[in-house]
Amino acid sequence: MRISTGVEELDKMLHGGLIPGRAYLVKGGPGSGKTTLTIHFLIEGAKKGEKVLYVSLEEPVDILKEDMKKLGFNIDVPNFVAIDATPVKQKRSIFEAEHFEEFAKDFKRLVDAIVNRLKGEKYTRIVIDPITMLRLTIRDELEYRRMFIGFLKEVARYDATLVLTSEFYNTDIEDYLVSGVIELREVEEGGKTLRGIKIVKFRGSAFDESLRPYKITDEGIKVYHKESIFRGSDE
């Protein structure tokens, strides 16, 4: 059984979609469409009546809502729960007796809060955007690894599919521990940015290993799953 990423052509690259109940990592630079891709994923679930959870650790949810509206995504629906855990936010939102903004500073508190949520309600899809902030909260690599594995195990118990986003740098621990990694790459060509999407890891399934072009359009992400980017490492 597979679940859709919300981007039909990416599902084809994944030979049918993601394997549910597992964790995935979407990596990319600023403006590469990481957030948009995860919103595609969550909206797809919400459209099917699933309850979905989005935890923002960087972009305020109000701005996200505005941006997503421009792409035709309405995330202001009851079964789409968006949590603003950005550290710069005023302390005004309470979630399980925690201030959301504290989550970005403490991985354990975030994990506990999400697990508490999962205990109370059935969420099928969870996004943490981005994980980069949390990585910075634990200096000891072994401790971070232990915490991260524990988090993945907890989420797996509730059959939720977890998608994390991250910048490109320093993600070897996450790369290793998640079931799949999707990279959003950018190359400069004659003053124009060409974007390419590549699945670099997908445990338990065959997948399209090629770098495929994609564009961020007025309707979200469009992947050209049969085409080549004709550039750079693709050559």
Add this chain to the structure above:
Amino acid sequence: MRIGIPKLDELLGEIELGSTVLIETIGEIGIEIAIEALKRNKEKSAVFLTPRLKKRLEHIFELGEVVYLTLGEDFAPQELFKVTHALRELPEDRFIAVFLIQPLLIFHPSQRVYRFFAELSDIANARGIILMTMIDKRLVDERTLATFEESATHVIDIVEVIQGFKIIRGLRIKKSPKKISGFYKLKIKDGNVEVGELLG
């Protein structure tokens, strides 16, 4: 498909769906061959071209008779994937694609252009589209030209010999499932093409 130039059609025979016709030329000599093919098959054709050529063709064809996909409007020169995608997604009733985008040969390294051309040729073959393209021989080396020829099913070679102030133009079929030929005289006057007597 037949191009609509009697002697050339006789030399090439019927061009089957899925074929790739490569016209090797100097500059735009012989573009009239592609235009003639478009005139004869306008309701079935799509043409990938530069804005300059689009202006020229718009004087010949009524709007909508030919589908235009224009460099700089429908795709940037960097976005070769949009061209392959457009060819793949051509409407079913458009099974002739004419490719007149020489600037791409200058914009991209020859290896990339070859990969791109091979991809176009494969798509044309898989979708049953006749692909006709022109290449300026001066823009590619012999090795690259050979790789282009390898991907094509038909190759029309146009040459120009200047003797003093006299220009002699010739055309030959360099590759074809039917047969290859020697050089024939190529006459172009007022936009009309005529393939004349055997040269040499």
